[in-house]
Structure formats: structure tokens, C-alpha cells
Amino acid sequence: MQTTRRTLIGTLVTGAVAAGLVCGATLANAADALPYGLKPGKPYAGTKLTYLAPVAGQYEGHEARVQEFTDLTGIEVEFEFIPFRNLLEKILAIKVAGDADPDLINYKDDWGPGLKDLFAPIDEMMGADEVTLDRYYPAHQLGVTYDGMVYGLPLRGHAQLMFYRKDLLEKHGLPVPKTWDELAEVAKAIKDKEGIGIGMYYSPKAAQNVAVWMNILWSNGGDLFKDGKVTFNSSEAVEALKYYVALENDLQVNSEGAKSFEQYDGSLSMGAGQSAFFMGWWWHYGSRILGKNTKLTPEQVGFAPLPAFKGDKSTTFAMSMPTAINVNSSKQEAAWEFLKWVSNPDLEKRNVIEKEKRNVIVALHKKNMMDEEVNAANQGLQMAAAGSLESSRIFPQLAVWPEVMQVLANAISDAVSNGADPKEALDAAAEQAQKLVDRG
Amino acid sequence: MRDRHLKYLLMMPAFLLVTATVIYPLGYAGIISFMDWRLSRSRVPTDFVFLDNFWRAFTDDPSFLNSLGVTITFVAGSAGGAVVFGLLIALLLARRGRTYSVARTVLVLPFAMSPALQGTSFRFFLNPEFGIFDAVLDALFPFLAHVDWLGSSGWAMTWLILTDMWHWGPFLSLMLIGGLLSIPRDTLEAARVDGASAWTSFWTVVLPQLMPVLAIAFVLKTVFSFKMFDYVYLLTGGGPGESTSTMTYYAFRMGFTAYDMGYASAIAFVLALLLVGVSAVYFRLLFPKGAAG
Numbered sequence: 001m002q003t004t005r006r007t008l009i010g011t012l013v014t015g016a017v018a019a020g021l022v023c024g025a026t027l028a029n030a031a032d033a034l035p036y037g038l039k040p041g042k043p044y045a046g047t048k049l050t051y052l053a054p055v056a057g058q059y060e061g062h063e064a065r066v067q068e069f070t071d072l073t074g075i076e077v078e079f080e081f082i083p084f085r086n087l088l089e090k091i092l093a094i095k096v097a098g099d100a101d102p103d104l105i106n107y108k109d110d111w112g113p114g115l116k117d118l119f120a121p122i123d124e125m126m127g128a129d130e131v132t133l134d135r136y137y138p139a140h141q142l143g144v145t146y147d148g149m150v151y152g153l154p155l156r157g158h159a160q161l162m163f164y165r166k167d168l169l170e171k172h173g174l175p176v177p178k179t180w181d182e183l184a185e186v187a188k189a190i191k192d193k194e195g196i197g198i199g200m201y202y203s204p205k206a207a208q209n210v211a212v213w214m215n216i217l218w219s220n221g222g223d224l225f226k227d228g229k230v231t232f233n234s235s236e237a238v239e240a241l242k243y244y245v246a247l248e249n250d251l252q253v254n255s256e257g258a259k260s261f262e263q264y265d266g267s268l269s270m271g272a273g274q275s276a277f278f279m280g281w282w283w284h285y286g287s288r289i290l291g292k293n294t295k296l297t298p299e300q301v302g303f304a305p306l307p308a309f310k311g312d313k314s315t316t317f318a319m320s321m322p323t324a325i326n327v328n329s330s331k332q333e334a335a336w337e338f339l340k341w342v343s344n345p346d347l348e349k350r351n352v353i354e355k356e357k358r359n360v361i362v363a364l365h366k367k368n369m370m371d372e373e374v375n376a377a378n379q380g381l382q383m384a385a386a387g388s389l390e391s392s393r394i395f396p397q398l399a400v401w402p403e404v405m406q407v408l409a410n411a412i413s414d415a416v417s418n419g420a421d422p423k424e425a426l427d428a429a430a431e432q433a434q435k436l437v438d439r440g
Numbered sequence: 441m442r443d444r445h446l447k448y449l450l451m452m453p454a455f456l457l458v459t460a461t462v463i464y465p466l467g468y469a470g471i472i473s474f475m476d477w478r479l480s481r482s483r484v485p486t487d488f489v490f491l492d493n494f495w496r497a498f499t500d501d502p503s504f505l506n507s508l509g510v511t512i513t514f515v516a517g518s519a520g521g522a523v524v525f526g527l528l529i530a531l532l533l534a535r536r537g538r539t540y541s542v543a544r545t546v547l548v549l550p551f552a553m554s555p556a557l558q559g560t561s562f563r564f565f566l567n568p569e570f571g572i573f574d575a576v577l578d579a580l581f582p583f584l585a586h587v588d589w590l591g592s593s594g595w596a597m598t599w600l601i602l603t604d605m606w607h608w609g610p611f612l613s614l615m616l617i618g619g620l621l622s623i624p625r626d627t628l629e630a631a632r633v634d635g636a637s638a639w640t641s642f643w644t645v646v647l648p649q650l651m652p653v654l655a656i657a658f659v660l661k662t663v664f665s666f667k668m669f670d671y672v673y674l675l676t677g678g679g680p681g682e683s684t685s686t687m688t689y690y691a692f693r694m695g696f697t698a699y700d701m702g703y704a705s706a707i708a709f710v711l712a713l714l715l716v717g718v719s720a721v722y723f724r725l726l727f728p729k730g731a732a733g
Binding site: 088089092095096098113114115117118202203204205206255256257258259260262265269272274399400402403406407410411413414416417418420428432435436439440 | 478479480481483500502503566567568569570586588589590591592593596676677678679680681682683685693694696697698699701
């Protein structure tokens with residue numbers, strides 16, 4: 001009996017000690033665990049990474065907080081900023097040189113198919129760390145996936161929205177337009193009464209006129225390509241171009257200078273109080289429509305999805321700027337650690353709600369787009385954009401797309417500025433584009 | 441013997457510098473122009489395609505032929521315009537005195553400014569909503585009030601030429617002032633004694649003696665006009681349509697948006713050959729055989 005009791009006590013004590021050891025080890029592991037799936041134990045401490053990114057508040061926000069990443073991992077990151085207009089040239093130079101520096105590169109999604117052999121596929125690393133693209137909208141998921149492989153994580157992305165002068169519409173009792181015809185009517189009324197119209201843009205510079213025309217095209221049931229063949233000279237496409245041209249030349253509902261304006265000029269015009277409408281990427285809202293040097297207040301500016309051309313549903317498109325790992329980099333594991341950290345939704349949320357130093361409005365994670373705090377800090381912009389992103393499309397994933405887009409931009413500009421017949425302009429552009437596509 | 445080697449040694453630094461910065465890039469571009477190098481496929485040139493890139497340019501690419509025409513229009517306008525503008529300034533300022541000396545110093549400023557800055561500035565100056573040039577022109581010529589200066593082919597090319605003239609005119613005037621001040625005064629005085637008017641003196645005395653400097657200014661400006669890129673990139677983006685797309689701009693587009701470095705090199709090489717040809721003609725006209733004595 002006594003032996004049994006002693007055995008029992010011994011067993012209990014041994015069990016308690018063992019349980020204590022297990023708990024201690026678990027607690028110790030828990031204490032070591034890092035957020036965002038970062039590897040514990042700082043295995044890459046002392047590594048120095050370089051990161052090429054365009055000049056934008058969002059990336060400046062990342063740089064301002066990068067010390068937090070260094071504290072967690074021991075990895076240092078040096079940001080190299082370059083104006084967006086020169087980013088592609090810089091990336092091409094890196095590609096030609098086969099340079100291992102920078103380790104991380106931010107790029108525009110439609111450049112991806114032409115640049116992808118500069119980027120390391122990250123599917124395996126994502127799988128190992130259970131990072132998925134589900135947290136992003138489909139358009140942004142597509143923007144980083146080429147030939148079934150993932151080449152980067154979207155860090156910046158834009159939805160297209162229509163911005164309008166809420167105060168002027170209210171003043172004259174006009175509705176928020178839902179179709180292009182309504183937009184033309186409302187803009188005409190505002191122009192007659194206030195002398196300012198749509199901050200439209202037709203310049204082939206930067207090819208942004210294509211972005212507006214594509215909305216009308218898609219909403220009209222047309223498309224750019226079908227089965228590898230160029231279709232942007234279809235009857236739907238011609239009708240879309242005729243309408244886009246008519247806004248300027250016949251209906252005359254645009255503000256002055258639209259023929260030579262690019263997207264930047266359009267938003268600048270609205271921010272300066274010279275236009276009542278602007279259609280473009282949403283980032284313009286934070287810096288050019290409501291920036292430090294503009295005349296407007298958030299109460300004066302409303303936003304809505306782009307109008308529909310036919311029917312009541314518009315089809316807009318979205319773009320993203322993913323960050324990829326340089327395939328020549330010898331520090332790809334450390335670069336992946338950074339990519340996990342910099343793409344985390346918490347960092348993104350802080351970037352868009354902390355407005356003291358910079359007015360960043362760009363969010364990509366679904367949960368942030370619907371987040372109350374995020375929307376409260378940005379007048380509900382993200383929630384409005386979420387609706388647009390649900391049905392957004394992206395630019396065609398062709399290596400030659402940037403040049404095809406330029407060919408299209410020239411044709412559009414030719415039709416509006418030089419009186420070229422829209423059908424003939426699109427036919428000529430389609431022939432030129434088909435040659436580019438066939439050449440590959 | 442030592443002297444014979446020394447001269448080569450002294451020439452060596454200049455020779456190496458020119459080789460590294462001019463001959464090697466030009467030669468490499470020449471080689472690439474005969475190759476297929478699409479950056480979307482490979483980071484290095486792939487196949488030797490002989491004259492395909494050149495053939496494509498002249499037989500299958502209307503945009504290239506357009507850029508050739510645009511370049512010639514721009515060269516004619518800007519080279520002629522800048523030399524005439526420079527000559528007018530020179531005639532006004534080719535006098536001795538402190539005021540003129542200060543004015544001539546200030547003339548260097550437009551040339552010293554970066555073309556990128558000038559291109560960006562002119563785009564703002566011409567903005568129909570808040571551009572200062574637009575406002576002044578609207579006030580002076582009310583019938584031009586609604587002109588979108590960069591929104592039509594004719595005006596866009598005109599402003600491209602005027603911007604370039606503004607950059608080059610003052611510099612060329614400095615060259616011409618030097619030429620004007622070196623004209624012997626006794627020839628002018630002799631013309632005056634003979635009863636020649638200022639206009640006649642200019643045509644019969646000044647201009648013939650200034651011709652060598654004018655010709656050099658014209659050659660220099662022609663060569664630089666052929667290479668026009670900055671203002672096209674910043675002011676018009678080659679538009680409206682492709683109405684201001686010069687050859688250099690088009691070569692850039694083929695290299696950096698079409699990723700076709702072989703074809704871009706071929707276009708650049710056509711331009712280089714054109715420049716060599718134009719320069720040869722000019723020099724033949726300027727320095728005819730035997731003229732040097």
C-alpha cells in the first residue's frame with residue numbers, strides 16, 4: 001500500500017515536472033514567435049537589402065517604419081527612390097546588366113510579362129509560410145501572376161473612380177451621373193453655370209487616354225483582344241472612341257486644355273477648382289485633388305464608380321504595383337522576410353490612417369478596404385473603391401502591351417486633336433498592334 | 441625616334457576617352473542594329489538578323505517614316521529659326537560698352553539651364569488654365585483665347601521649335617557677336633562713305649563676312665536639332681498623335697516601351713548615318729577642296 005502511494009506520488013511529481021518543462025518550452029517558443037510569419041531567431045541578421053521603389057507617400061511610409069522590421073529580424077533595408085516616370089528605364093537597365101542590386105524591385109503590373117525573368121517566382125516561399133493572395137481583390141491577384149506563377153506581392157494599387165464637385169451638384173440640384181450620357185448632361189449644365197467642365201485628358205503622353213477609353217469600350221461590350229487577335233477596331237470600339245472624341249469636340253463638356261492634358265493635368269485642374277469632374281486613379285484624391293496646395297476640402301468632393309456607357313453597370317479596371325525579388329539577388333530569403341513584413345495588412349492600415357506626415361490613401365487588403373477606422377480617416381474612399389475593384393479588370397498580360405498601349409494612345413489623340421476618322425485611326429492602330437503581338 | 445613615339449603617347453588619353461565614350465557605344469549600337477534583341481525575351485542580343493531591322497523601318501513601319509518627316513521639319517524650323525533669332529540678338533548687342541557686356545553675359549542663362557527644366561517649365565507656361573504664356577497671348581491676341589497650344593499638331597510643333605529657339609538662340613548669338621565684332625570697321629566705314637544704307641551695308645558687307653561663322657552656327661544647330669529628345673519627351677510626348685515624334689524619341693520608345701533594343705539601335709544608327717551625311721555636305725560646302733590653300 002505504502003509502496004503504491006510512494007509510486008503514485010513519484011509519478012505525479014515526475015508528471016508535474018514533465019508538464020512544467022513542456023509548458024516552459026511552449027511559452028519560450030511563443031515568446032520567440034514573430035508576427036507576419038517572420039522567421040524567429042533572426043537567421044538573416046546583419047543582411048543588408050536594397051529596395052527600388054517609385055516616389056510615393058506609401059513607400060515613404062514604409063521607409064519611415066522600416067526600423068521596426070530591422071528590430072524584429074536584424075535585416076537592414078535601404079530604400080532607393082526614383083520618379084515613377086523613370087522606373088521602367090531603371091528596371092530595364094538592371095535587367096540588361098544582370099545586376100543583383102537592388103534585391104527588391106517595385107514595378108507596374110502590366111510591365112510584368114516583359115520583365116518577369118528578372119523576378120524570382122515566390123510560390124514556394126508563399127506556400128511554406130502560408131501566405132496567400134486571397135487577401136487581395138481578384139484584379140490585384142491577377143496583376144502578380146504570369147503563366148500561373150506568382151512573381152510579387154502587390155504593395156500599391158489603384159482603382160478608377162469618378163471624382164466630382166459635390167458642392168456644385170448640390171448647389172444646382174443635379175444628380176451624380178451614373179452613365180456617360182448623364183455625365184455629359186450634368187457636366188454641360190455645370191459648365192454653362194460655373195464655366196468649368198470635366199478635367200478630361202487626351203494626350204498620348206504616358207498613354208493615359210487609353211484608360212478612359214477602355215472603360216467606355218468595356219461598358220459597350222467590346223474588348224481589346226480575342227484569341228490572340230487585336231479586336232480594338234470593332235464596331236463597339238469605334239463607337240466608344242467616337243463618344244470619347246465627341247465629349248471634347250461636339251458636346252464640349254470638358255475644361256480647357258483637355259487635348260494636351262494627361263491624367264496629372266486633369267486632377268491638377270480639379271484641385272485648382274478649374275474642373276468639376278475628374279476620372280482617374282484614386283491616388284489623385286489624396287495628393288492632387290485634396291493636397292496641401294489645392295483649393296478644395298473633403299466636403300466639396302464626392303466620388304463614385306466610373307459611369308456606364310450602356311446599361312447600368314460600368315466595368316472599370318485596376319492596376320497594381322507589386323514588389324518582386326530580384327532573381328539575381330544572393331539574399332532572396334532575407335528579401336522574402338522583408339516582403340512578408342512590408343505587405344502585412346497592419347502596416348498598410350497604419351499607413352492610411354496616420355495622416356500627420358503624409359496623406360496616403362492607397363490600401364489593397366480586402367479587410368482594410370472595409371475597415372471602419374480606415375474609411376473614417378479617408379471619407380469612405382476605400383469602401384467606394386472596393387465596389388469598383390470587385391468587378392475590375394486589368395491590362396492585358398502581354399509583353400508588348402506597353403507599346404500596344406502607346407499605339408492606341410496615339411490613335412486616340414490623333415482622332416481628337418487632328419480630326420482623324422476614329423474608324424481609320426483604330427484600323428491603323430490595330431494593324432500596327434497586331435504586328436507587335438505577332439512579333440512577340 | 442623618341443619624338444615619333446611621344447606624339448602617339450600624348451594622343452593616347454584623348455584617343456582612349458573618345459574610344460570609350462563615342463566609338464565603343466556607336467560600334468556596339470551598330471552591331472546590335474543587325475541583331476534581334478527583344479528585352480522581353482532575353483537580356484542579351486540573340487540572333488544575327490542582318491538588315492531585317494533596317495528593312496522593317498523603311499518598308500513596314502509607318503511610325504518610323506513619320507518620325508523621319510517630323511525630324512526633318514523640326515530641324516528645318518529650329519536650326520533656321522535659332523540662327524536667325526541668334527543673328528537678330530547679335531545685331532542688337534554687337535556693340536562695345538558695359539551695358540552690352542552685361543547683357544551678353546545674361547544671354548548665357550537660357551543655354552545654361554537644363555533642357556529638362558525648360559521643357560517642364562514651358563509645359564506649365566502653356567497650360568490653358570494657369571500658364572503665363574497662355575495668359576499673355578490671350579491678352580494680346582483675344583482671337584487665340586481658346587487655343588490649346590499643345591493640343592494641335594501645328595501648334596505643338598511650333599512650340600517645340602520656339603522652346604528650342606529660346607534655348608539655343610542666345611548661345612548662337614554669342615558666337616555671332618564674336619563674328620560681328622571681328623569684322624574690320626574700315627569696310628563698314630567705306631560702305632557708308634559710298635552712301636550705302638544700313639540695310640545695304642548689312643547685306644553686302646556684314647553678311648558675307650559673317651557667313652563662315654553663320655555656317656558653323658547652322659551646322660552645329662542642325663546636328664543638335666537632329667538629336668531632339670528632351671522637349672518632345674516633356675512637352676508633347678510625341679503628340680498629338682505622332683505629330684511631334686522625332687527619330688530619337690521614337691528610338692527611345694522602341695527601346696523602352698517596346699523592349700526592342702535591336703530595332704531601337706537600327707533607328708538610332710539611321711539617325712547617326714543621316715547626321716554624318718548632313719555634316720559631310722555642310723563641310724563640303726563650307727570648306728570646298730582647295731579653298732584651304
